[in-house]
Amino acid sequence: MVELDFEKTNGLIPAIAQDAETGEVLMLAYMNEAAFNETLSSGKATYYSRSRNTLWKKGETSGHVQHVREIRVDCDHDTVLLKVEQVGGAACHKGYKSCFFKIVENNEYKIAEERVFDPEKVYK
Amino acid sequence: MVELDFEKTNGLIPAIAQDAETGEVLMLAYMNEAAFNETLSSGKATYYSRSRNTLWKKGETSGHVQHVREIRVDCDHDTVLLKVEQVGGAACHKGYKSCFFKIVENNEYKIAEERVFDPEKVYK
Numbered sequence: 001m002v003e004l005d006f007e008k009t010n011g012l013i014p015a016i017a018q019d020a021e022t023g024e025v026l027m028l029a030y031m032n033e034a035a036f037n038e039t040l041s042s043g044k045a046t047y048y049s050r051s052r053n054t055l056w057k058k059g060e061t062s063g064h065v066q067h068v069r070e071i072r073v074d075c076d077h078d079t080v081l082l083k084v085e086q087v088g089g090a091a092c093h094k095g096y097k098s099c100f101f102k103i104v105e106n107n108e109y110k111i112a113e114e115r116v117f118d119p120e121k122v123y124k
Numbered sequence: 125m126v127e128l129d130f131e132k133t134n135g136l137i138p139a140i141a142q143d144a145e146t147g148e149v150l151m152l153a154y155m156n157e158a159a160f161n162e163t164l165s166s167g168k169a170t171y172y173s174r175s176r177n178t179l180w181k182k183g184e185t186s187g188h189v190q191h192v193r194e195i196r197v198d199c200d201h202d203t204v205l206l207k208v209e210q211v212g213g214a215a216c217h218k219g220y221k222s223c224f225f226k227i228v229e230n231n232e233y234k235i236a237e238e239r240v241f242d243p244e245k246v247y248k
Contacts, residue, residue: 023147072224100196
């Protein structure tokens with residue numbers, strides 16, 4: 001039976017979303033137990049928004065839903081890895097495929113990717 | 125200038141280690157500012173151990189060091205992604221290449237990988 005350790009981190013555990021095809025790491029967000037259960041039952045990535053204090057069905061506003069192809073759990077049962085198909089080709093609210101679009105080089109950020117969409121057009 | 129948001133999560137931010145060659149997600153651990161700076165300066169992944177409350181130079185005991193090939197930061201500056209070369213071929217203290225060796229299927233865990241090493245021989 002699947003039991004995650006939500007207690008250690010006050011009810012929220014990190015969840016990594018990875019592109020199921022390319023292996024690219026798209027984003028990291030948090031899940032409470034309800035978000036994990038909703039992800040399992042709906043097959044769509046659902047997180048817990050720490051800023052809005054509510055369940056966050058990824059793609060609700062942007063349409064950029066994540067269809068979950070596989071769910072993995074780490075050895076300590078306190079982190080989730082989702083292999084997803086990212087609708088719209090971009091996970092990041094800033095318009096990039098991956099939230100990890102900044103490389104650290106010589107104590108500066110270097111933008112490593114091109115934008116997929118213009119956030120101002122998607123989030124009206 | 126690189127500035128991470130350590131405040132939001134009480135000084136510790138999640139850091140994902142990904143195999144630089146294959147893209148496999150190896151593990152997730154936490155970094156405080158000192159761990160991040162040590163990773164930058166040494167080129168070897170250094171985390172903060174929440175159980176031991178101290179800096180954790182990955183591989184100190186096992187020899188399974190992670191040489192950092194690239195450091196990325198997410199859009200909110202509160203998560204780190206390391207692309208690493210994993211010495212010894214295994215990141216997990218349970219002897220698997222990845223800590224994410226369990227797939228969730230029908231509310232059960234299914235082991236998805238073979239062990240690379242025997243933990244009892246490595247951690248004496």
